[in-house]
Amino acid sequence: MNGRAQIGGIRSSFAPWEDPAAKPLVRFEGVSRAFGDTAAVRSVDLSIYEGEFFALLGPSGCGKTTLMRLLAGFESPDAGRILLEGRDISSCPPHQRPIHMMFQAYALFPHLSVAGNIAFGLKRQGVPRTEIGPRVEEMLSLMKLEGLGGRRPDQLSGGQRQRVALARALAPRPRILLLDEPMAALDRKLREETQFELMAVQQSLGMTFMIVTHDQDEAMVVADRIAIMRAGEIVQIGRPAEIYETPVDRYVAGFVGDVNLFEGRAEADPAGVRVVSPEGSFVAEGVATPGQTAWLAVRPEKIAVHAEPPPPGENCLAGKIVDYGYLGDWTTYLVEVETGRTLRAARANATRSVDRPLGCDDPVWLTFAPSSAVILTR
Amino acid sequence: MRRGGSGLAAALPLLWLAVFFAFPFMLVGRLSLSDTALSIPPYTPRIDWNQGIAGLQTFARGLDIEAYARLISDTLYLDAWLSSLRLAGIATVLLLIIGYPIAYGISRCPPALRQALVMAVILPFWTSFLIRIYAWIAILKPAGVLNIALGALGLPPVDILNTEIAVLLGLVYAYLPFMVLPLYAVLDRQDHSLIEAAQDLGATPFSAFWRVTFPLSLSGAAAGALLCFIPMSGEFVIPDLLGGSETLMLGRVIWTEFFANRDWPAASAVAIALLATLLVPILLFERQQKQVIA
Secondary structure (H helix, E strand, O other), X not given: OOOOOOEOOEOOOOOHXXXXXXXXXXXXXXXXXXXOOEEEEXXXXXXXXXXXXXXXXXXXXXXXXXXXXXXXXXXXXXXXXXXXXXXXXXXOOHHHOOEEXXXXXXXXXXXXXXXXXXXHHHHHOOOOHHHHHHHHHHHHHHOOOOOXXXXXXXXXXXXXXXXXXXXXXXXXXXXXXXXXXXXXXXXHHHHHHHHHHHHHHHHHHOOEEEEEEOOHHHHHHHOOEEEEEEOOEEEEEEOHHHHHHOOOOHHHHHXXXXXXXXXXXXXXXXXXXXXXXXXXXXXXXOOOOOOOEXXXXXXXXXXXXEOOOOOOOOOEEEEEEEEEEEOOOEEEEEEEEOOOOEEEEEEEOOXXXXXXXXXXXXXXXXXXXXXXXXXXXX | OHHHHHHHHHHHHHHHHHHHHHHHHHHHHHHHOOEEOOOOOOEEOOOOHHHOHHHHHHHHHHOOOHHHHHHHHOHHXXXXXXXXXXXXXXXXXXXXXXXXXXXXXXXXXXXXXXXXXXHHHHHHHHOOHHHHHHHHHHHHOOOOHHHHHHHHOOOOOOOOOOOHXXXXXXXXXXXXXXXXXXXXXXXXXXXXXXXXXXXXXXXXXXXHHHHHHHHHHHHHHHHHHHHHHHHHHOOOHHHHHHOOOOOOOHHHHHHHHHHHOOOHHHHHHHHHHHHHHHHHHHHHHHHHHHHHHO
16 A cells, blocks of 8 residues: 555654655645634635545634635635646636535435446546446445445435445545545444544545544544634644644643643753643653743543552642542543642553442542653643 | 324314315315205205105115216316416516526525515405406506506507406516415525535535525426415416406306306316316325425
8 A cells, every 4th residue: 555554544754744855645725714704714724635534623603614615625725826836726616626515424426326426527527437337336346335235325324324425425536535524414323433434434545634523532543634723714734643742732731531631830840841730740752931820631531540648759649539430441530639630540450350449439540651641831 | 292293283174174175175076966956055966864865765776976977078167278378387487587596696696685675575465366367457458557658659549457467467476475485495495505615616606506506496396386376277366357258267257157157067077177187296295295394
């Protein structure tokens, strides 16, 4: 597959965005779009590379859908330009762009059969009749829809409709495929299966995918890179692990996964930065100007929960369990500390502990390593 | 409780249909099987209720299909029947051609304007139907509005009142809302993302209309066509006021038989024959409506 290593679904050696000589497939340059007084997209700069699976992640109303529609051609930018392989396509109507979209509610043509839907884009492209049949069959087998070509969309299950929508958008071989909340209508189990199938399809075709989603888990699973959006702007772009482990600000830290934040004054420390907060003084790796307000962020699973007092050291808090949630693989504890604040700590249930050792009102001690936490200044 | 309630709900339309459709229909059906007579009312046989069952038997023996036999033997009825269907058919085609762009245009307007335009389509109903048709006489008559306007433009006058053209004008004018509204309903309901999907897959705006919008609006076109064709076939007022003596339509034939010739059985037979003919499009309409719901 283009010589990329694939380890456990993550292509660790695929990083064209780190290569200054690499030419992006799609480039947004200072793109803005407003609806009335509301700026949906504000001066966005973004590069997407050939073969990438790119996710736009953000809450509803953050402008991610508008950004996708700008690329599809359903909106035109008020300012800035959009380049596809170096060519400005800002004023190009949607039907002339080699970019196809899988719509959120699929938008399958109800009066056409499954095969008719898949052939729609091929016919508009002027693919010869003799080629259309085999290409449709190829898509049907790729999407595991063999034998369903003659059905109408309303005779299919939700999962099958989703595959047809994907097949229809992929059949004309777009330069980039846009996916607008593709799994919103599927139940959890099916969604997880579909995420992996989507990645497999993207890899086997070597195509560029851009997905819009508000579901952080989905973005983390499928994407090579994620762009986090807020109020029309891109806040951070990076690999899922970068976004999760080194968020640029409190918004990103809180949007992707759970986080405990300690707010306080920053002080210099040999191990990094010390934050003096009402809950105590804690040390983490990072950069901050001494004296400024900073936040120490630590994820629940990086906090160790002890039933006995640990030996004295840095980054330790005492408290008691006020609630816990047993999730099978994980148990999440809500621990109230002396200031009355409740912190979240998660523990992997690595052994079968049917007679759960920790429960409500049990006193516990929480510790975390300075390298497990990050310092945020925004 | 629930069952009783729904039973009552079903009983109301059934009662309505029984009183205002089934019973009058039986009366007309019985009239069509009677013979004319110089009496009041002008037909035989009549039921003598005093004789009980025997009276009913005498009555039943008096019924015959003579009126229907006349419908077939006299070409006047066949001509009127063909002429009605032909005029209603032409008017339906014209209505589709005129109504579709109107409905499509309204459905593509901004929502606030859409409401106003739908209102404008319905607005003529606020004036009496008869007055509106009389207004067409004023427009089309030899010294009417149309010819004054043509004269002002230096064009020769036209004499179209009392012709089939005037009847078609009147039909198209009067039935336009019944064509526009069902078409508008399907076009307005159409998922806009389908058009976007078509354009996204390389369809030009016209091609997206032709391959997606148009085929998906055919159910509305069928509903509008049947909604117009069925009553137009039996239309009486428009051909009577705007059509000349040579315009034969079944509505007028029924009126003439009933009021001028006092031949109630013939009038009833024509009415039943018309209904039987219209049963085909009515059943088509029913089937099409079921498909829309499914």
